[in-house]
Amino acid sequence: MSHLQNLLLDTLLGTKHVDSAALIKLQGQSLCVASPGFSVMPSDVRTLVDGFAKNPLKTRREGLYFKEKDYKCVRADDYSLYAKSENTGVVVVKTHLYLLVATYTEGMYPSVCVEATEKLGEYLRRKGN
Numbered sequence: 001m002s003h004l005q006n007l008l009l010d011t012l013l014g015t016k017h018v019d020s021a022a023l024i025k026l027q028g029q030s031l032c033v034a035s036p037g038f039s040v041m042p043s044d045v046r047t048l049v050d051g052f053a054k055n056p057l058k059t060r061r062e063g064l065y066f067k068e069k070d071y072k073c074v075r076a077d078d079y080s081l082y083a084k085s086e087n088t089g090v091v092v093v094k095t096h097l098y099l100l101v102a103t104y105t106e107g108m109y110p111s112v113c114v115e116a117t118e119k120l121g122e123y124l125r126r127k128g129n
Helices: 003-015 042-053 056-062 110-126
Strands: 020-025 030-034 064-066 069-076 080-085 088-094 098-104
Touching: 003 020, 003 030, 003 110, 020 042, 042 056, 042 064, 042 080, 042 088, 042 098, 056 069, 064 080, 069 088, 080 110, 088 110, 098 110
Parallel strands: none
Antiparallel strands: 020 030, 020 098, 064 069, 069 080, 080 088, 088 098
């Protein structure tokens, strides 16, 4: 297992409030690593990358279509996208090289998912990733 995959599993899934996680390389827009069983299709990668490429206000107004589900965007800025659909959600944090994606499901605390994802994103940015 790679260092990056260990980071995802330990720091995100280890909280028990992140259902699945992935790192997407911004250059080339491709999946780098993901938690077991979490597949991110190329169309989903484009959706997330476009979410940052567009004006954040536009993304916030339009929401996201991710993994065949419509999500209402609750935060969109230069480094973070938060979106929810009923009792599930997706948190995306941008670093220099990656998009860090984490999802949560019913029964999990969205705030813990957000905090863990933001902290890992901050760590990766400090490391130059």
